[in-house]
Amino acid sequence: MNKYTDQGKKDTRSGFGAGLAELGRTNPKVVALCADLVGSLKMDEFIAENPDRFFQVGIAEANMMGIAAGLTLGGYIPFTGTFANFSTGRVYDQIRQSIAYSEKNVKICASHAGVTLGEDGATHQILEDIGLMKMLPGMTVINPCDYNQTKAATLAIAKHQGPVYLRFGRPKVANFTPVDQEFEIGKALMLQEGTDVTILATGHLVWEALVAAENLANQGISAEVIDIHTIKPIDAEAIVSSAKKTGCVVSAEEHNYLGGLGESVARVLSMHHPTPQEFIATQDTFGESGTPEQLMEKYGLNTKAIERAVFKVIERKG
Amino acid sequence: MSEIQDLEALSTQVRRDIVRMVHKVNSGHPGGSLGCTEFFVALFNKVMNLKDTFDMDGIGEDMFFLSNGHISPVYYSVLARRGYFPVAELSTFRLINSRLQGHPATHEGLPGIRIASGSLGQGMSVAIGAALAKKLNDDPHLIYSLHGDGELQEGQIWEAVMFAAGRKIDNLIATIDRNGQQIDGPTEEVMPLGDVKTKFEAFGWDVLSLEDGNNIEAVIRTLEAAKSRTGKGKPVAVIMETVMGNGVDFMMHTHAWHGKAPNDEQLEIALIQNPETLGDY
Numbered sequence: 001m002n003k004y005t006d007q008g009k010k011d012t013r014s015g016f017g018a019g020l021a022e023l024g025r026t027n028p029k030v031v032a033l034c035a036d037l038v039g040s041l042k043m044d045e046f047i048a049e050n051p052d053r054f055f056q057v058g059i060a061e062a063n064m065m066g067i068a069a070g071l072t073l074g075g076y077i078p079f080t081g082t083f084a085n086f087s088t089g090r091v092y093d094q095i096r097q098s099i100a101y102s103e104k105n106v107k108i109c110a111s112h113a114g115v116t117l118g119e120d121g122a123t124h125q126i127l128e129d130i131g132l133m134k135m136l137p138g139m140t141v142i143n144p145c146d147y148n149q150t151k152a153a154t155l156a157i158a159k160h161q162g163p164v165y166l167r168f169g170r171p172k173v174a175n176f177t178p179v180d181q182e183f184e185i186g187k188a189l190m191l192q193e194g195t196d197v198t199i200l201a202t203g204h205l206v207w208e209a210l211v212a213a214e215n216l217a218n219q220g221i222s223a224e225v226i227d228i229h230t231i232k233p234i235d236a237e238a239i240v241s242s243a244k245k246t247g248c249v250v251s252a253e254e255h256n257y258l259g260g261l262g263e264s265v266a267r268v269l270s271m272h273h274p275t276p277q278e279f280i281a282t283q284d285t286f287g288e289s290g291t292p293e294q295l296m297e298k299y300g301l302n303t304k305a306i307e308r309a310v311f312k313v314i315e316r317k318g
Numbered sequence: 319m320s321e322i323q324d325l326e327a328l329s330t331q332v333r334r335d336i337v338r339m340v341h342k343v344n345s346g347h348p349g350g351s352l353g354c355t356e357f358f359v360a361l362f363n364k365v366m367n368l369k370d371t372f373d374m375d376g377i378g379e380d381m382f383f384l385s386n387g388h389i390s391p392v393y394y395s396v397l398a399r400r401g402y403f404p405v406a407e408l409s410t411f412r413l414i415n416s417r418l419q420g421h422p423a424t425h426e427g428l429p430g431i432r433i434a435s436g437s438l439g440q441g442m443s444v445a446i447g448a449a450l451a452k453k454l455n456d457d458p459h460l461i462y463s464l465h466g467d468g469e470l471q472e473g474q475i476w477e478a479v480m481f482a483a484g485r486k487i488d489n490l491i492a493t494i495d496r497n498g499q500q501i502d503g504p505t506e507e508v509m510p511l512g513d514v515k516t517k518f519e520a521f522g523w524d525v526l527s528l529e530d531g532n533n534i535e536a537v538i539r540t541l542e543a544a545k546s547r548t549g550k551g552k553p554v555a556v557i558m559e560t561v562m563g564n565g566v567d568f569m570m571h572t573h574a575w576h577g578k579a580p581n582d583e584q585l586e587i588a589l590i591q592n593p594e595t596l597g598d599y
Contacts, residue, residue, distance in 0.1 A: 031454070055450065055485070063443045063477035070383075070447020073432055074455050075375055078447075093437050094474070098444055102424050102434045 010147035012168035017042025019154025041081035065094035084113035085126040100136040114254035116292040125287035131259020133165040141232040145206035147175040152183035188235035194224035205252035212306035243275040257281035276316035278309035327595040335395035339411040349575040351392035353560035358396040372429040385441020386466035387421040402430040439472025468500030482553040483522030497562040499573035524552040531558035
């Protein structure tokens, strides 16, 4: 039996909004910026309570990133809010020069990541953002799994000195981590111990992994499930020690297999403990319109896909 | 000597520094650097209100942001001669392990630099952010920025221009180096900028024209006038006409020396035209 149960479906972006509102009350140095997506990013509460610490920049994401960099030069901690696509690819050079290379304490908070954005289609469904951001020296990359964890991560990154990319999503998904679960940047969260296979998941795929593990248990397979909420810096110790125990790994993420969590895991394992690995991820493709559930099914990002990958990787153990 | 004569002497020394720095490593951008020498000398030695020691946050002092980072030679020379770091360090410009990177950077911890620049069009946004932080901190000091005219071809500049006026960023003085030149030729041939003053005014800025940006008295007079127009609900722009390569006759009035270093003979001529005043590094 999973010790984690769905406490009721909630969107991770609302976890960000709740965390930001709490920061508004507790940390006078936190300021927020948005590029015409206040409602989508759930920033209303922060804005209502801290109108002087919020900056609406309009549809001008490049300018927003530069202004955020400048705001750090008076001791402020800027949180930028827009969709993941417009938080990364659209403004990569601004982030690279004015934030990452300049070592500015900006928190880039990105909603609507991945295919679960749904009907808007591929223009808005970025599947390359983790790769883009993790390649920037000094950038911390976090992809929390549910409402509670997104809220906790939002609070945690305010205390972290340095640029952070916080990635979350649009749809309501299971909220299953405890409300008081401590969020430690860079520290993987062991959700369920097992002996036959390790499932390393991030973001929306963590709940899918837990459900898969329960189904697998009914078929006599003991799966270990670890939530890799921080993709950079990655918790190599947790990955290696689990791989040594189970002998095979499935990585699971709502992102292209190129540049995502899976590649970070593969690097860790190839250096420290070469281990068979299967990748649950999109296969170097753009997304398309559809419901989140349809897209997760079509692009192989759900419980069933994880279970198939587990059987395959266990075979490969030999 | 009068204060103006002192600043002119400093300008001459800075021009020597620029051509010597660029010559030594056979790379760098002398043209725009020479054209903005008087601006930098006036800004850091007369116009800005600066603390004695550098800290990143710059609370309680004016701050400057160089958006067109390729004119780093003039920036470095003026910072060094203002006491931010040893003048001798100018000899490390663009060398391995130097704090004086080809384009300004914070990564190596060079005092005086608060943001990396080089990829164009980003500095006005950063300056606006710093200006907002000043307002949040109730710090009455001003934010200054410098932009190349060719840089105005970047879209982000106009996002920032729109924001600054729309949000009444009236503690910002943005200067445009209107030398009319960019790498591929005259700006009006590469991509016509047209009437820059009217464009800024149309966005809601208070705009001053500085027709002789290589006359240090005129630079000081205009920047002081710009200061007096802050705090009135509008961002302030100074459209500063300069001559690229100013002070070295064969580098003037052409884009040819945008990013090209003088050879040994050319250096000698440039140095004769700019005799040592305060001591070479």
